[in-house]
Amino acid sequence: MLSDVLHQPIRTQVMALLVNVEEADFKTIKTQLSLTDGHMTTHMKVLVSNNYVVVEKLFVDNKPKTIYKITTEGKQAFLDYVQALRNLIEKG
Amino acid sequence: MPNMSIENKEKLEALEQLKLIQKVITASNTLTFSGKRLITVGILLILTPGIQFILTKTLWKISYFNANSGSAGYNTGLVINILIYFVLFKLLTYSYCSEEKRNRSRSAMNPTLKRLFDIHEVIIWTMVAIIIAEACFGQAYYILPMVFIFIGLLFNLFGRLTVKSVLVFSYSYIIIGVIYLCLTYHYIQFTWIIGLIYLGISYIFMGIKLNQKSREISHAE
DSSP states (O other), X not given: OOOTTTSSHHHHHHHHXXXXXXXXXHHHHHHHTTXXXXXXXXXXXXXXXXXXXXXXXXXXXXXXXXXXXXOHHHHHHHHHHHHHXXXXXXXX | OHHHXXXXXXXXXXXXXXXXXXXXXXXXXXXXXXXXHHHHHHHXXXXXXXXXXXXXXXXXXXGGGGSOTTSHHHHHHHHHHHHHHHHHHHHHHHHHHHHHHHHSOSSSSXXXXXXXXXXXXXXXXXXXXXXXXXXXXXXXXXXXXXXXXXXXXXXXXXXXXXXXXXXXXXXXXXXXXXXXXXXXXXXXXXXXXXXXXXXXXXXXXXXHHHHHHHHHHHHOO
């Protein structure tokens, strides 16, 4: 059974990026994945509420910066999701 | 029949998702490299034989540069020659690519790549130190093979996390380095020119490939 949280193209991309880089700021994720502010906010909320990602808000040069970090739980869920995708392809 | 088509649709979807994941990971690693910087270094490498010609015609004509091979004056000349290139490469790539470097976010980088970038500087400085030492001890003919092997190893590590062409060129550098090492005692004039021009062309090619990949990523979606 595929995870409903991760089986959504935008959230899959965000999680793939975060699994690779471990942490990234709002702007970097948005730019690298060509997302809109709205998409970002909506999907990040889902990932945060499932404890796959944690948010850290800080100020750099007096400007607010939002950093998203993948959690151990999130990493494991993503790896399980990838394995589930592979199993689905190999099935039958 | 309808069950079959649902299963196929699921498989297709799963495949698409896996492709998407692979694409995102490769893209994020590729973006940490500067294609522009590689192109700049490539052009400089191609121009190196010309720059060396000018250096030989000017600096090496000065008395102490013109000393016998292996003498202190000759060794000093070699070290100065190497330092001129090092400063030239550093200055040009720094001024030309500094804006890009500023914009590059080190926070959103694969931890392995981050570590590689950290050791990259150490490797470059080690290489420069060895080149100078070899020049001072009259072993200048080992410089080119060593540079090729070092660069080959470095690009091999980067290539594994980015585009395939980087990996392919890394193997060619190692092979060329070994060939040069075998040819050390059969001195053939101008082989260094061929080597540097190949290095330059391959840098430009890799730079273009990385730029293309970056453009594809930014135009995707």
